[in-house]
Amino acid sequence: MVAFLTNFICTVLPIMYFCQDFVVGTKITYTNCGPPSILYVDMAPCDKLPCVFHKGTNATVTIAFNTTQKADAITAKVYGIVAGIPIPYPLPKSNGCEDCNLTCPLQGGQYKYVNQFPVLQDYPDIKIAVKWELVDQDQNPLVCFVFPMEIQG
Numbered sequence: 001m002v003a004f005l006t007n008f009i010c011t012v013l014p015i016m017y018f019c020q021d022f023v024v025g026t027k028i029t030y031t032n033c034g035p036p037s038i039l040y041v042d043m044a045p046c047d048k049l050p051c052v053f054h055k056g057t058n059a060t061v062t063i064a065f066n067t068t069q070k071a072d073a074i075t076a077k078v079y080g081i082v083a084g085i086p087i088p089y090p091l092p093k094s095n096g097c098e099d100c101n102l103t104c105p106l107q108g109g110q111y112k113y114v115n116q117f118p119v120l121q122d123y124p125d126i127k128i129a130v131k132w133e134l135v136d137q138d139q140n141p142l143v144c145f146v147f148p149m150e151i152q153g
């Protein structure tokens with residue numbers, strides 16, 4: 001109901017900045033490419049797949065996951081998959097231990113990783129599969145998923 005109202009308000013009222021405060025993310029369908037650790041992945045904004053991100057806005061990813069691994073360091077690795085080949089994308093905030101709602105070292109348990117990232121003006125208009133991975137200090141994946149995304153001006 002809350003999500004419906006938010007979608008309604010944000011779709012009908014063309015007041016983007018007003019709506020940003022009310023944006024509720026959407027649990028998305030993804031392909032798991034790592035351990036079976038993910039409880040859900042939530043993207044905001046994302047009404048339907050592919051998630052459409054507009055240049056000059058921020059997008060937020062929330063990954064709820066369980067892990068039994070202890071981890072001293074967490075790094076986000078993001079790739080755009082082009083013709084089957086993952087091309088690394090330099091994420092502005094790749095340190096998952098800073099400002100991502102995780103307290104490192106992780107002791108094992110249930111966590112929610114939250115990262116807000118800018119959709120920059122100089123990104124190309126593109127529709128692409130994105131692979132998002134969280135790895136520990138030994139490059140072991142804690143989380144890995146692929147989802148479809150589109151960048152629009």
Ligand SMILES: *[C@@H]1O[C@H](CO)[C@@H](O)[C@H](O)[C@H]1NC(C)=O
Pocket residue numbers: 020056057058118
């Ligand atoms: C995006 O996030 C940055 C850093 O938190 C903030 O300075 C900026 O105002 C945000 N942009 C929009 C359009 O919300």
Ligand SMILES: *[C@@H]1O[C@H](CO)[C@@H](O)[C@H](O)[C@H]1NC(C)=O
Pocket residue numbers: 066067068109110
């Ligand atoms: C993952 O979290 C769920 C929900 O709290 C819990 O029931 C389950 O036991 C956890 N699984 C593992 C492997 O930690």
Ligand SMILES: *[C@@H]1O[C@H](CO)[C@@H](O)[C@H](O)[C@H]1NC(C)=O
Pocket residue numbers: 062101110111112114
């Ligand atoms: C941050 O993580 C804690 C513990 O997993 C969780 O209860 C809380 O909801 C998370 N905060 C956000 C903004 O998701």
